Amino acid sequence: MKQTMTLIPTLRETPADAEIKSHQLLLRAGFMRQNSSGVYSFMPLGIRVLQKIETIVREEMENAGAVELLMPALQQAEFWQESGRWYSYGPELMRLKDRNNREFALGATHEEVITSLVRDEVKSYKRLPLTVYQIQTKFRDEKRPRFGLLRGREFIMKDAYSFHANQESLDEVYQRLFTAYTNIFTRCGVDFRAVIADSGAMGGKDTHEFMVLSEVGEDTIAYSDTSDYAANVEMAPVILTKERSTETENPLEKIETPGQKTIEDVASFLNVSQQQCIKTLLFKVDDKYVAVLVRGDHEVNDIKLKNFYDAGSVELASPAETQEILGCPVGSLGPVGLKEVEILADQEVEFLVNAVTGANEEDFHYINVNPNRDFEVSQYTDLRFIQEGDVSPDGEGTIKFAKGIEVGHVFKLGTRYSEAMNAVYLDENGRSQPMIMGCYGIGVSRTLAAVAEQFNDDKGLLWPANLAPYQVHLIPVNMKDDTQAAVAEELYQDLKAQGLAVLMDDRKERAGVKFADSDLIGIPVRVTVGKKAADGILEVKIRKTGEVLEVNKAELAETLKGLL
């Protein structure tokens, strides 16, 4: 492609509202443009990268036995009403009415449509399992669209759905797609982790998120520094490695702590470590109040608490609620003498000897508090967030934290949709059974941004060879020089004929402008046609390393193929 024929609107300045590298560079290098908040046009360079990702996704999905189809964006409300999500999805689901006043949703996801389709067409166990996928535009009216393609309102996803007659079949396909996803992100060249994720209200057992590691990620990953263990920080269990202190238990003592409310205040005032304190928090778990104890330097993990009680909702009680129920301020809570509510404690609280707690009375704390001697709890269990430095839950290595951009998700849905929408099949015995389902998503346009976020330097983008919009950037330094123009044209035709994807900068711009644009765009290899072109010598530069070679015209194609 010649640059005078296409549209690559590069920008010198960083757009003011673009906060992160990928957003800034994809705009500056002319890969995309915003239409309205969270809605973008993919410019000619952008769609080429998008299509390369799509090709990789298609190949790996086909290898995994998934079959492509294409469902509509315009989805009748009835489907969403059947699943119940018409009412629960909230304002993220964009809705409209047609000319006959019938309600529709714009597809935010396609569980309802595919469940309806398969329900109508598959009636027997003989037609199962079935795994289908599509690459389709999705619409979600995000409250705060941001970070360019990372959180948009119209975006491209690959979504797949599998249908099964038994759990083993789901497990097998789940594993196959897990492998496909690993292949896809490996081929995209990104540094990623498959992370154990929260199955939430879906009741599924297995669910993994595929996270591209990046400081701008919205999720925190806890991973082992030596094994391949990785989990969403909310999901990582803490394993017990310490033992109870052998220190002698001293007599319980109540002391005055005027004005000391936080763990930091109290520890400092009493000159003890925060690890020696017990933090007491009042939670509302569904309709019941529970006091939760963790060590002073630990944080309660709501999800573990929610899962412990198999609860629908968990929230911290307000100061007013706390005052009303326990008769004291939030900063003075403690388990000693607490009779009003059930007490639940993190497993590590039991190991404390001579700890510090609130006395359920303003300006007073207990010291020398000993679990089981001074208070009883209904259970000690894992209730806290894992921390950096903890032992990895698989027993291998130490936990570190990283931020991640979620680019994929594999999920065992179970019968959530098939039961709600009556997607049943007849089993070998002629009995009607709900289909068991899995769903599997990849954010295609988000992956493009995640790649851009990982591959850039201070001059611009650095595309991995198999995602680059073109393989070779051919730059005649001076298009007004007839020799250079002719050599460039000859090379352009020749390299194309040899199967290389070439972008040629045939603009009559200054060399400095061309080189700066070229660095910004980030095609892996640049061929400069300059003054030595008359002697058949060209300069080849590797964008990533800056390495420069002089190459004879006759050897150019082979050299480039070797480099790519």
Next chain:
Amino acid sequence: MKQTMTLIPTLRETPADAEIKSHQLLLRAGFMRQNSSGVYSFMPLGIRVLQKIETIVREEMENAGAVELLMPALQQAEFWQESGRWYSYGPELMRLKDRNNREFALGATHEEVITSLVRDEVKSYKRLPLTVYQIQTKFRDEKRPRFGLLRGREFIMKDAYSFHANQESLDEVYQRLFTAYTNIFTRCGVDFRAVIADSGAMGGKDTHEFMVLSEVGEDTIAYSDTSDYAANVEMAPVILTKERSTETENPLEKIETPGQKTIEDVASFLNVSQQQCIKTLLFKVDDKYVAVLVRGDHEVNDIKLKNFYDAGSVELASPAETQEILGCPVGSLGPVGLKEVEILADQEVEFLVNAVTGANEEDFHYINVNPNRDFEVSQYTDLRFIQEGDVSPDGEGTIKFAKGIEVGHVFKLGTRYSEAMNAVYLDENGRSQPMIMGCYGIGVSRTLAAVAEQFNDDKGLLWPANLAPYQVHLIPVNMKDDTQAAVAEELYQDLKAQGLAVLMDDRKERAGVKFADSDLIGIPVRVTVGKKAADGILEVKIRKTGEVLEVNKAELAETLKGLL
């Protein structure tokens, strides 16, 4: 692909609401399913054909110098308000509000978005011309969705837009895209015509529709039986080939014609041919009334009348209006003595001698009416619809009619959008000029239906080789026969390895079901693995001709490649 892995839900019965062949067969053969009125899912076979069409479109568009991009479906109302179409498009444009109550249109077309994009990025004549295209889903809330993919509410289009600094550049790109469209539909194998179309209110000079010839088409094409002339019937001019009759003019005579109101009635009552009568119709052209004369056997072409006056609207006056303005019923109108309104006549009226007309008085007609002697008109011009049997407007051959399905449209837009939306560039002299635009559409999903409409027989579909979802349909007659199953598996792997796209019917169904499904689906070549498979002999059947060959296993791949 093995059929047990994919989803091809064939139907024995013709769906009740599918009126035309393509709609019936695409449903019956499992290529698509309806979600809601005018909204479809493309099933695995359907999307394969769709992608083959898309590949052809992309290749020809790239050859024509067009560059791909991708614009959003979610389009802010402001763009449409700038062009004015927010107000004029009517209920076909689907509209919605986001969570902040901002208005959006779902893209029915993308003139507004592309004009806005190019306006922002292209400022100088140096960056023109520019031709871009996308393949994107469109949304139009049709009043009466019907004929399956031929008139849907969510469908796939290729739309292209070109931007120019002068008319010559537009003419050149228009011609290039005209050629690209010709190549695309030729490669799709359809019988089509490029047809001169109405440029309507756009003011463009050149516009062509690409029509696939089909009885179910909604448009009528007038074409020459010997040359390549073809036009939308509304657009074909009539050329004069007759001369004035040399018959002697008789004296004008008013006669009683009790109860005779139509041309048929009067001609029959007076025993003259309809060609001897003059039909007089009162039209309202914008705010003015005009009497229009055509020969009794001709029909007034509104578009010619509208173009003659360069009018905004043309409609036939109601009987009440006619009575009020001319003081007589519609069936008695005539030009003799008509003073109330301007009279305009079709060019062929002037050739009539001793004609019959109404006398502007109920139950009376004139006979022996002679133009220019008995009445004057403001002008004789071409005002009628062309008819079968007329001389072709290019002077070569005779006009015939055919019905066509519009699958493509090339259109010189001019400055309609660039002026409304202020898309200007600086010319060589630094002066600001509106860009000159062209737009070019192809209905991708509609083309799929048009192909199905042209290629079928009483057993099912008959895909042309380069659009077929698979090239070879491999059918082991009995999957419970170990030899057949093994030979089929071996052939499946072998043919795939040789680069052939193979669908294998590995279902444990009866042979009759498999063959009927195979005919319905319409893959060009079928390979049957039957009893002779044990001896290495297979049956190859050409779907279109029914021709059957017996082929040795070792020669199968070569034979198939030869056939395809």
